Amino acid sequence: MAEEYPEEEFKIAKKEMDRLVYESLKGREVKPNVMFAKMSDLSRALGISKGMVKWSRVNSLWPMQFGLACCAIELMGFGSARIDAERKGYLLFRSTPRQSDVMLVAGWVTKSMVPEVKRLYEQMTEPRYVIAFGECATCGGPWFESYNIIRGIDQVLPVDVYVAGCPPKPENLFEAMIKLQEKISGKIED
Amino acid sequence: MAITRINIGPVHPSTHGVLQLVVDLDGDTIERVDPHIGYLHRGVEKLTETRMYMQNPPYMEKLDYLAPMSYDEAYVSAVEKALGIEVKERAMYIRVILLELQRIASHLFFIGTIGNDLGQMFTLFMWAYMDRDKVLDLLQEATGSRMFYVNMRLGGMLSDLPPDFEERTLETLDYVEKRIKEYESFIEKNPVFHERMKNIGILPPEKALDLGVTGPVLRASGVQYDVRKNSPYYVYDKLHFEIKILTKGDNFARYKLRLLEMRESIRLIKEAFKRMPAGDALGQPVKLRSPPTKNKIVCVSREAPKGELMMYLVADDQKPYRLSIRSPNFINLMAITHMAKGLRTADLFATLGTLDLVMGCVDR
Numbered sequence: 212m213a214e215e216y217p218e219e220e221f222k223i224a225k226k227e228m229d230r231l232v233y234e235s236l237k238g239r240e241v242k243p244n245v246m247f248a249k250m251s252d253l254s255r256a257l258g259i260s261k262g263m264v265k266w267s268r269v270n271s272l273w274p275m276q277f278g279l280a281c282c283a284i285e286l287m288g289f290g291s292a293r294i295d296a297e298r299k300g301y302l303l304f305r306s307t308p309r310q311s312d313v314m315l316v317a318g319w320v321t322k323s324m325v326p327e328v329k330r331l332y333e334q335m336t337e338p339r340y341v342i343a344f345g346e347c348a349t350c351g352g353p354w355f356e357s358y359n360i361i362r363g364i365d366q367v368l369p370v371d372v373y374v375a376g377c378p379p380k381p382e383n384l385f386e387a388m389i390k391l392q393e394k395i396s397g398k399i400e401d
Numbered sequence: 402m403a404i405t406r407i408n409i410g411p412v413h414p415s416t417h418g419v420l421q422l423v424v425d426l427d428g429d430t431i432e433r434v435d436p437h438i439g440y441l442h443r444g445v446e447k448l449t450e451t452r453m454y455m456q457n458p459p460y461m462e463k464l465d466y467l468a469p470m471s472y473d474e475a476y477v478s479a480v481e482k483a484l485g486i487e488v489k490e491r492a493m494y495i496r497v498i499l500l501e502l503q504r505i506a507s508h509l510f511f512i513g514t515i516g517n518d519l520g521q522m523f524t525l526f527m528w529a530y531m532d533r534d535k536v537l538d539l540l541q542e543a544t545g546s547r548m549f550y551v552n553m554r555l556g557g558m559l560s561d562l563p564p565d566f567e568e569r570t571l572e573t574l575d576y577v578e579k580r581i582k583e584y585e586s587f588i589e590k591n592p593v594f595h596e597r598m599k600n601i602g603i604l605p606p607e608k609a610l611d612l613g614v615t616g617p618v619l620r621a622s623g624v625q626y627d628v629r630k631n632s633p634y635y636v637y638d639k640l641h642f643e644i645k646i647l648t649k650g651d652n653f654a655r656y657k658l659r660l661l662e663m664r665e666s667i668r669l670i671k672e673a674f675k676r677m678p679a680g681d682a683l684g685q686p687v688k689l690r691s692p693p694t695k696n697k698i699v700c701v702s703r704e705a706p707k708g709e710l711m712m713y714l715v716a717d718d719q720k721p722y723r724l725s726i727r728s729p730n731f732i733n734l735m736a737i738t739h740m741a742k743g744l745r746t747a748d749l750f751a752t753l754g755t756l757d758l759v760m761g762c763v764d765r
Contacts, residue, residue, distance in 0.1 A: 277412060279419060280441060280761050281466035284510075285548065290523075291530040303523075324419065324440050327411055353459060356451070357443045378548055 268338070269300070269396045272388070275311035276304035277331065279318025281378050282345040286317045288381035301388060308334040313391070315384075316364045319347035319354050325367055332368055340395070342387055343370045346377040353377065404432060411440045417514065417753070418760030420734075424741075424749070431749060434741040436734060441764035449724045454480045455555065457721070462549045465730065465762040468507040469549050470499055470540075471705040475712045476724075477553040478634070482699040483716040484555065491682040492557035493635040498673050499543060499552075501666040502536055502570075505577065507706035508659045509533040511757045512584060515656060518754030519597050520747075525588070532580050535573050542566065554684025561682045567674050574667045581660055588656075598653040602740045602752035605650060614733045616708025618756060621658045622650035628704040639676065642669050655755040694718070705729055707757060730762040 254261045278286055289296055290304055297303075305311040308331045320328060332339070343364050346352030351362035364370060371394060374387045393399045410421040419440035425433040445464065449457045461476040462469035474496060481488065488496075509529045516525030537547055543562055544550035552559040588594050604614070609622040619626055627644040629637045645661040647654040694716040703710045708729025715723040733756050741749050 281463055281548070283418070284466055287526075287530065288534070291534070292527045293531065293534055319441070319443055321440060321442060323442075324411070327440075331412060353463065354443045354448070357448060360443050380547060 265396055269392045272301055272313050272340075272392070273303075273305050273311045274301060274313040274315055275308055275331070275335070276306050277308075277314060277316070279316070279320065279324070280347065282317035282347070285378045285381050286315055286344065286384065289384045291381075294381045294385055296385065296388070299385070299388065300392070308332075309336065312336060312339050313388075314339065314341045314368075315344050316341065316348040316368075317344040319352065320361050320364055320367075321359050322361060323359075325361060328364070329367060340371045340391055341368050342372045342374065342384075342391065344374045344384060344387075345379055346375065349373050349375065403427075411437075417758055420758075420760055420763075422749075424746070426746065429745050431741050431744050431746065434738055434749065436737060438731075438734070438760070438763050441760050443765075445765045446724050446726060449721050451720070453719055454484075454721065457724075458551045458553060459549065462551065463761065464726070464728070464765065465705065465707065465759045466548070467510050467759055468503050468706045470503040470552075471703060471710065473551065473553050474500060475701060475703040475705070475710050477555065478703075479699055479701045479712040479714040480716075481555055482701060483694050483697045483714055486556045486685075488635070489557045489680070489682055489684075490636075491561075491678055491680045492684065494673050494677040495558055495562055495682055496553070497635050497637065497640070498562075498570075498670050498677075499540065501670050501673075502540055504666050504706045505663050506533050506536045506540070507757075508663050509536065509577075511659055512656075515751075515754050518750045519594065525584075528580075528584070528587075532577055535576065539566075539570055539573055542569070554686070557682050557684030559684070570670065571674070574670060578664070578667055581663060585660065595653070597748070597751055598651070598656060598755075600649075600651050601748050602652045602744065602755065603650050604736060604740055608739060609650070609736070612732070612736050612739065614708065614736050615729050616705070616733070617658045617662060618655060618708065618733050618736065620644065620646045621654040623648035628702050628709055632702065634701075634703065636673070636676075640669055640672050642672075652751055652755045659757075696722075707759065707762070708733055726765065728762045728765065730758050730760075731765075734758055734763055 251261065254264050257264075278284075288294065308314075312335060314332060314335060316328070332341070341364070343349045347354060347360075348364045351357075351360055354360045355362055361367065372387045372391050374383050376383055390399065405426045407424050407426060408421065409424060411419045413420075421437040421440065423435040423437060424431055445460055449460060452460070458473045458476060461472045464472050478488075509532050513526040513529030513533070516529075517523065540550060541547045543566060544552040544559070604618065604622050606622045606624050609619050609624060615626065623646055625644055625646050628634075629642075630644050642665045645658060645665060647658050695718065697716040698714070699716065700711060700713045709727070710729055711727035713725040713727070714721055737753055737756065740752055744752065
């Protein structure tokens with residue numbers, strides 16, 4: 212019934228499309244270390260010890276309210292009454308990237324969404340962390356064969372913690388957040 | 402006066418996902434709204450053509466992630482219709498019970514987010530999400546998963562309901578019923594809520610029919626249309642329930658209608674448990690190769706929590722040749738271009754919130 216198209220043509224077109232998207236993003240490299248990205252800079256500026264800086268950084272992380280797709284519903288579950296993330300130092304979800312330092316990429320990232328994600332990441336204050344939440348953000352998930360999806364957010368942003376699951380439960384995100392805290396405090400090496 | 406054009410989104414906390422709105426303003430009054438969609442497009446309909454029939458339900462569930470079971474069920478019944486498979490009677494009752502539980506969960510989420518859209522951050526959301534979790538616990542018990550339950554099989558279910566499920570469901574439903582009363586007193590005794598919701602975003606019935614909106618949005622405009630009554634499927638014609646309608650067609654009516662619908666769903670589930678026959682409810686196990694079908698075109702219509710959902714399936718040998726989905730969210734979204742005219746900017750989000758959109762279903 213269906214007319215067969217040659218497979219090669221499709222593969223070449225797909226490859227070309229991928230190349231074009233990444234070429235267009237090449238010039239917009241993320242520059243680290245704006246002002247107080249280094250712990251020693253901040254401790255010198257404020258006149259406090261490095262341990263103090265580390266402690267305050269670990270215990271007051273502000274995630275950004277950035278839901279893309281299904282996983283965003285479970286992300287809201289993380290902030291809701293049953294999990295109560297505030298007891299571990301995760302305060303309210305912020306609506307603007309300028310007030311937040313953890314970006315939770317929850318959902319599949321389409322090719323038209325990549326520039327927006329990059330722009331949001333650049334607007335966040337240093338130091339900033341990224342959690343890839345769910346299969347889609349980790350590796351493309353069920354859509355890995357789709358023509359409009361990037362296979363994993365780590366192709367665009369540096370990711371600190373990956374969470375597996377489709378979708379992960381809010382408890383899994385809680386564990387990932389604790390992992391991130393351990394990473395910031397230096398208990399876990401990169 | 403000069404027209405200002407502003408851009409809202411695609412990442413904005415009030416647009417319920419990734420929706421871009423280009424708004425023309427005259428002062429603070431909206432002249433024109435232009436929704437730009439497609440930021441979540443991943444080609445579901447095309448992907449289904451590369452999979453066997455029963456490999457597709459997980460893709461269907463990710464369309465509307467607030468009511469995944471309704472979409473799963475609609476797709477599976479389209480396949481059943483194409484292959485000519487009868488559903489067992491007990492399985493029909495189980496499906497009705499689970500679908501209505503899913504409707505309650507979806508509407509509870511709406512009540513949570515409408516508070517956020519009106520600027521009342523998180524109190525209402527915390528309440529509603531807590532109750533939604535209780536309903537999800539029931540679904541998890543019945544299917545094994547919290548959010549995406551691939552539990553429909555051809556001709557029946559993956560598994561029967563667990564023992565004592567009825568008692569626990571009735572207990573939870575009594576709790577939810579009590580909470581609905583609390584929501585009413587909590588929300589409707591607040592004068593700010595009335596100011597923000599009443600006589601705002603009016604959709605007259607003629608216009609609603611012209612635009613093709615369905616579901617609670619249409620019924621709040623005073624049109625009595627519900628697929629469960631108009632062309633009943635499963636056992637909906639044996640159960641007693643009413644289609645609630647409200648005539649005003651404004652934001653308040655759309656909010657109120659969802660509360661009324663939740664009460665009807667509770668009534669439906671209670672009756673379905675009483676009438677449910679004993680027996681076998683298991684469907685066929687998933688085989689890699691389904692029975693072959695040639696050039697059969699079927700269309701099923703279902704009442705999803707957001708509106709009328711249609712699955713148009715052109716069945717080929719082992720895979721769908723074409724699957725077209727009539728998404729209620731996509732069509733309801735287009736009503737915003739009509740409703741937003743003359744509103745204030747802040748009311749745009751309240752109006753958008755009462756449409757209860759899921760962008761994953763709009764973009765597909």
